Amino acid sequence: FEYLKILRRRKAWFIAAFVASVAVGVTLAILLPKTYRSSATIAVQAPAVSLDLVPARADLSREERLLALSQQLRSQTVLARVAREEQLLSDRPIEVVTGELMRRIEVLPTKPIARDGDRQELSAFEIVYKDGTADRARRIADRLANVFVDEHSKSRELQAEGTAEFLSQQLNRSQQRISALEGRLRAAKERFQGKLPEQTAANLQTVSGMRSQLESTSNNLRSELDRLSLIDRQVQAMKQGAAPVGVGVANQGATPSPQQRVTALQRQLATARTQYKDTHPEVQELERELQLARQEAAAMSQQPESTRQELLAGDPLYQQTMADRNLTQLRISSLRRTETQLQRDIVRYQSQIEASPMVEQELSSLQREYDIERDNNKHLSEKHSTAQVQEQIARTRGGERFSVLYPAYMPDSPESPNRGRILLLALAAGFGLGLALVFARDYVDQSIRDARAVQDEFAVPVLAEIPRIHTA
Incomplete structure (x- = not known):
């Protein structure tokens, strides 16, 4: 009953809030x-x-x-x-x-x-x-x-x-890029012709063949040089009046030269000394002939050079030997040119083989770019x-x-x-607002209205209570 008393006592506040809320709701509903x-x-x-x-x-x-x-x-x-x-x-x-x-x-x-x-x-x-x-x-x-x-x-x-x-x-731009990349690839392959990775095996095989050919040419060159040295010694011996080394006498009935006689007598003397003593008449005869032959050889070597050359010019064996010497020199010159060319070719092919990895790297970069662009072109074509x-x-x-x-x-x-809905909300809001104002106003009111409030406030007993007097 206490709340009803409060509501009865503050009913003016409740009615004012309720009426105001309803008025606002009606105004909103209309306006x-x-x-x-x-x-x-x-x-x-x-x-x-x-x-x-x-x-x-x-x-x-x-x-x-x-x-x-x-x-x-x-x-x-x-x-x-x-x-x-x-x-x-x-x-x-x-x-x-x-x-x-x-x-x-x-x-x-x-x-x-x-x-x-x-x-x-x-x-x-x-x-x-x-x-x-x-x-x-x-x-x-x-x-x-x-x-x-x-x-x-x-x-x-x-x-x-x-x-x-x-x-x-x-797609058009991709095709243009492909054409440009194809041109770059073609130009690169032309520039690196001989150094391409796919040519490495052929280059190695060529170098191997050239090295075998160079070895054969070097052997032939050494043989020809040895032959030329032998011929030069033969020519030198002929110019000095000695028989050619390792070559038989061309004409068996020809008179031997003083140097030939010296050589033959020395050989005979050596053979006789193995059989006889130095006092043996045959040994002494050979020594005498050897001395005469040496004198003749010395006399012949003191002849003018022109005279010796005239004698050699008429010797068929000397002419044949000089012809062999010239031919050998020609073969040596040809073999040397071949050897030099083979060495240059080997160096060139070897440099191509050594450059192949760098060329492969450069070409692989271009090829990879070309493959990527070609795949992109394929995808673009499908999408198009x-x-x-x-x-x-x-x-x-x-x-x-x-x-x-x-x-x-x-x-x-x-x-x-x-x-x-607006009116219902206004009624609910007015009712709630009225109750809130009533209880708020009563809460802030400090007035004492009955004996219990006096006892609660001052803690003293109430002796008497005068009731409310209503006047007419």
Whole structure:
């Protein structure tokens, strides 16, 4: 009963707060502007062609697709066209009008009628528009739906055309880069001809053959040099009047030269001394003949050079020996030229073999760049072919399409304000506010109103209590 007493005592506060709250609620219900809601339903139609020819959609959830569609609907292209066709500008900036439209638009999903596994497919959605008049809400909602469907088809077509054009340009640039890389590869191979990695085995085989040929040529050259040395000694012996070393006498009946006689007598004397003593008559005869022969040889060696050359010029053996000497010199010169050329060729081929790794590294870099560009060209060609097919599909509208399933309806009543709800809220708020003010006012009031309050406040007994006297 204590709370009832407080409420009875402070009823003026309660009534004032309640009446004020109800008055505010009634005022709001009357003065708030009306807002009408209208919506059009857009159907998402499946592609009319094979799914293999339609670009795969991004793996988006229903909410993500709704967000993407909402962004397309709120694009400046769609809103500006709606503003112009509905004549909403009226000398106002286009940005202001499109901003107002954007705030009044809402995209909501409808109940899904298709599923893709565990995921719900977006088969339709609503375009909601709110306005102050019912007719304008219906007209603009209907216009938004039609413009959105038309602009979406155009944007898909423009996107397909732009994609095909872009890929065509990229493909042309890729082909130009391939041509340039082919030219660089061809020029590099021509510049490094003989040093190419694929020629290394042939170069090694050639060097091996040249080394064998060089070894054979060196052996032949040494043989010819030995032969020339032998011939030179023979010629020198002939010029000194001695018989050629290792060569028999050409004419057996010819008179031997003094030097030949000296040589023969020395050989006979050596043989006789092995058989007889030095006092033996045969040994003494040979010594005497040897001395005479030496005197004749010394006398002959003192003859003029011209006389000796005349004698040698008429000697057929000497002429043959000189001819052999000249021929040997020619062979030596040829073998030396061959040896020098072989050494140069070996050095050249060896340098080519040693340069092969660096050439391979440079060519491999070019080849790798060429292979990458060729693969890129192949991928671009495939993408370009696909883009051309998709462009054709977009032009014929054979891909995923949007269509107006239900046009916008005429709203019967405003969506807001909800007067009944406002009044109920005002009554509830007035009741709560009145109670709060009553108890707050009583809490701050320090007046003493009965004996118990006196005892609680001063801790003294109450002796008597005078009741309230009501006057007439």
